[in-house]
Amino acid sequence: MDPVQLKDKIYWVGAVDWDMRYFHGPIFSTHRGTTYNSYLIVDEKIALVDTVYPPFAGEMLKRIKKVIDPSRIDCIIINHVEIDHSGALPEVMKLAPGAKIYCSPRAREGLRKHFQGEWDYRVVKTGDELPLGRRTLSFIEAPMLHWPDSMFTYVKEEALLMPNDAFGQHLASAFRFDDQVDNKMIMEEAARYYANILYPFSGLVLKKLEELAALGIPISMIAPSHGIIWRKNPGQIIEAYRRWASGDWLPKAVVVYDTMWGSTAAMARAIVEGLASEGVDARLFKVSLRDINGIITELLEARLLVVGSPTINRSYLSALSPFLDDLAGLKPVNRLGAAFGSYGWSRGAVKDIEAKLEAAGLTLAGEGLEIAWVPDAGELESCRQWGRALARKIKEK
């Protein structure tokens, strides 16, 4: 694949990783692969904005060489230290040893720890500019979107925003732009990315969107560091981020459970029936069979999360733990929660799940539901009733 021109003499020179299936080690499933987007700006000075994951350094350099000799690179902008973006920096520095590295103060600390390279760092802060000739770069610090070092780069004359991980998606494609790829698929991956990476920083996302609006800078294109470039409709992803960060919701419920001998499963199905009978789009997930990142993504739209487990050893099944731990860190915005489960002699699962839901910032929508041993017909009806009552809570707003 040749370099792809975004704007006059601004090129995508990144890499497509069709095979990536788990990101951040084992904790983030990426069913559709990913890309590492690196951008080359050819002007009186030549600038490279971000690099790629180390195994793809050769692929990036091959693309750069199709445009210019890499030794001519004057400036390298590192928007984010994480190695899927900065990892090929040592390889670039070997070819362009005189290049200056522009980054935030925290990025400089991070790069020194990652690479031990004593390179020519130029630390920048919000509002600083770097004239390249016809074009000027300006920088916007974005701490904790999603690391302390994170930064956006903006090409003023082109109204082109390069926000690194913000607005990205893990999506491998032979195409680079939003008007070339199925929009539903892009938005699914953008949602998955937001829910599993940016959710805990939603307050900061809203502030950053306000800051961008207050700066009054036009945005004609958003070129993130993963996935598809927003060329046709950059407003679509900005509006989606506003919605997700605000905790907007639809009348949807996510029911997550696991079961030992089927009693909690029977309760879960009856609860889904109760929710659905009130018009709630209730979706059932047996956690041991499902992709946790997918369940978390459902919460971007669902108002209510219902979690069920039988009691074993006075608490919930350990099969629920990875999901509940993930939830506690990601802290979904403005969501209701409830817990249920079967038990034999002692109880504990419901109480412990409720504590986890509250720790994750959810508001309990009602008392938990516990049923001894195997639910009979009357008890299954009470599960349906419980589901209906939760559905009404959703509608109360």
Next chain:
Amino acid sequence: MEKWECDVCGYVYDPAVGDSSAGIAPGTPFEDLPDDWVCPDCGVGKDQFSKLE
């Protein structure tokens, strides 16, 4: 004087200690930190802090 915790990363500002990385002397209450003071660990602003009870 109250301690304040960063909601984003969990850093705790202790007025008794101050923040030497930003030249904040020990004994400086959170309220007296300059508006552009940021969390020394993660870089977010004062508005992302909550008072510890």
